[in-house]
Amino acid sequence: MSIFIDNNTKVVVQGITGRDGSFHTKQMIEYGTKVVAGVTPGKGGQTFEGAVPIFNTVADAVNATGANTAVIYVPPLYAADAMIEAADAGVKLVVAITEGVPVLDMTRVYPFVKDKGARLLGPNCPGLITPGQSKVGIIPGRICKPGNIGVVSRSGTLTYEVVYQLTRAGLGQSTCVGIGGDPINGTNFIDCLAAFEADPETKAIAMMGEIGGTDEQDAAAFVKATMKKPVVGFIAGQTAPPGRRMGHAGAIISGSAGTAAEKLAAFEAAGIGIAKRPMDFVELLKKRL
Amino acid sequence: MNIHEYQAKELLRAEGIPIPPGEVATTPTEAEAIAMRYGGTVVVKAQVHAGGRGKAGGVKLAKSPKETRDVAERILALHIKGLPVQRVLVTPAADIASEAYVGVILDRASRKPVFMVSAAGGIDIEEVAATTPEKILKLPVDTRYGLQPYQASRLAFFLYDDQKRVRAAARIMQGLYAAFMKHGCSLAEINPLVVTPAGDVVALDAKMVIDDNELDRHPSIAALRDESAEEPSEVQARNANLTFIKLEGNVGCVVNGAGLAMATMDLVKYYGGDPANFLDIGGSSNPEKVVNALKIITADPSVKAILFNIFGGITRTDDVANGIVTATKQSPLKVPIVIRLTGTNEELAMKILHENGFSASSDMDEAVQKAVALAKGAA
Secondary structure, eight states, X not given: OOSSOOTTOEEEEETTTSHHHHHHHHHHHHHTOXXXXXXXXXXXXXXXXXTEEEESSHHHHHXXXXXXXXXXXXXXXXXXXXXXXXXXTXXXXXXXXXXXXXXXXXXXXXXXXXXXXXXXXXXXOOEXXXXXTEXXXXXXXXXXXXXXXXXXXXXXXXXXXXXXXXXXXXXXXXXXXEOOSSSSOSSXXXXXXXXXHHOTTOOEEEEEEESXXXXXXXXXXXXXXXXXXXXXXXXXXXXXXXXXXXXXXXXXXXXXXTOHHHHHHHHHXXXXXXXXXXXXXXXXXXXXX | OBOOHHHHHHHHHTTTOOOOOOEEESSHHHHHXXXXXXXXXXXXXXXXXXXXXXXXXXXXXXXXXXXXXXXXXXXXXXXXXXXXXXXXXXXXXXXXXXXXXXEEEEETTTTEEEEEEESSOSSOHHHHHHHOGGGEEEEEOOTTTOOOHHHHHHHHHHHOOSHHHHHHHHHHHHHHHHHHHHTTEEEEEEEEEEEOTTSOEEEOOOEEEEOGGGGGGOHHHHXXXXXXXXXXXXXXXXXXXXXXXXXXXXXXXEESSHHHHHHHHHXXXXXXXXXXXXXXXXXXXXXXXXXXXXXXXXXOTTOOEEEEEEEESSSOHHHHHHHHHHHHHHSOOSSOEEEEEEETTHHHHHHHHHHTTOOEESOHHHHHHHHHHHHHHHO
């Protein structure tokens, strides 16, 4: 088992002929992901690498191939349209990798996708991977291995760092999900925690948050109220000065809301194990398994 | 991106929001001339991207053109939160019967722009929120439908009883929302919105923050950027497509990815060091980015050791290695460098570094400890 993606995931790639889209489509295929279609308007009828049919619209792709998941690599100012198009075509999971999507665009996209009954992951996220089955996005496959740890994170490379250390220590992963660092994203910590709690394969969860917003505090309250599986957490940005942006639009500390201290206190109160360093996840998780 | 008060006021005027006149001066003489034209008492306001201008002495009344000159001279000599004041806004002083706060903020939790209004304006709205939250009305707006007329009047009724003022304030709410959406804001604020003794509702101050991701869509807004009002090293970094924030410590950090960059800074602190900066070289790196990153870091005299922490995913570690070699050939380093890299093309990167006399490790913890020790030894 796993969450959100598995062997049955059939992927349509939006922006398959672009620089990032083509590179990562090859990587996904190499990993074993079932990439069934690509979309680039005007290139319908062609094929990608002689193997994946390209369509002009997501609707055409879904009708012809039964794709149930879309992954988006289109440029930022076209990404909102791509997300809405995917949900409108009936895809159930929309993964937006694109970085730099205007936040106001997401205020329209999020309710649309939700009303269609689909799940949005991202934007500005590395996607997700169920080791040994499927990867949708850009998480390097070789640092993962199948196992029982559910991983959820707001960051890309920090996720890789932790997953790499888990794998080296023999702790495989059920699914690793990067929810992205933007202020408005489709899937949050609670969505992932609830899915991991319900997944029989997952025995413990590693959660990597960062400064800004209240998603981690909400997650902590959720853990305390409903979760039986152990959770270990980390907050990046403990030394960040107040009021400064640290790259991710989400990492803004304003006033008291969203500081690392506040988030760590919420973790503590919820009984979440606190990793002081990224490398502390291994021992803390081993103790709880 | 921050824009100045006078720029934000222009954008709000264009939406029909009543705002008293004002002109910008860069010298005391210009300020004096503006005061002469207005006659009477004026307010001289520092135009700088920092909050708390009033407390820092950046907002002053002046009763005559001569006094305006003196006040402008003092304000133009100020640094507010480290930023030099290069412009002042001169505007006729308004008589005020009451002050309110009106703001629109992109809210993460509701995933919508949220209006916040309070009749307790003119002061720190965060303080009002903390001490008397019942004095604030929050109203989320579904951007698919926009701010509805009933919502605008609900906001206005929260501030005023008088029908004329309510109608005027409702129009201001619509104008503020229109400006917020049109220019891609993450924040648009009028503080204070005042009622004059004559009963007119006017905006005396304006603040707008534009979502950086919107700038490609709005070239006229992007052109409002005032680079002279920003930290020079941060401007240089942005122009090189790097995210950089200068800090106070002495360990210069070069990392890929914002989360890992923050975690690296935290680890530097954990081992008793102090990061000199936040620097994210981003995802798809090329050697040129690394060269620029090193230029910016080495230009900071407080840096005593440089730490690279690269986890190659999309980023190819051999690109980073080539960048380090190129940069140090162009200008040899005066401080020690510690390199940690792992991931995509790691073997190739290690080979490039070793051939050029650098050592590198693949362990983050070890590299951070080493960099902290070196920075301390050199300090």
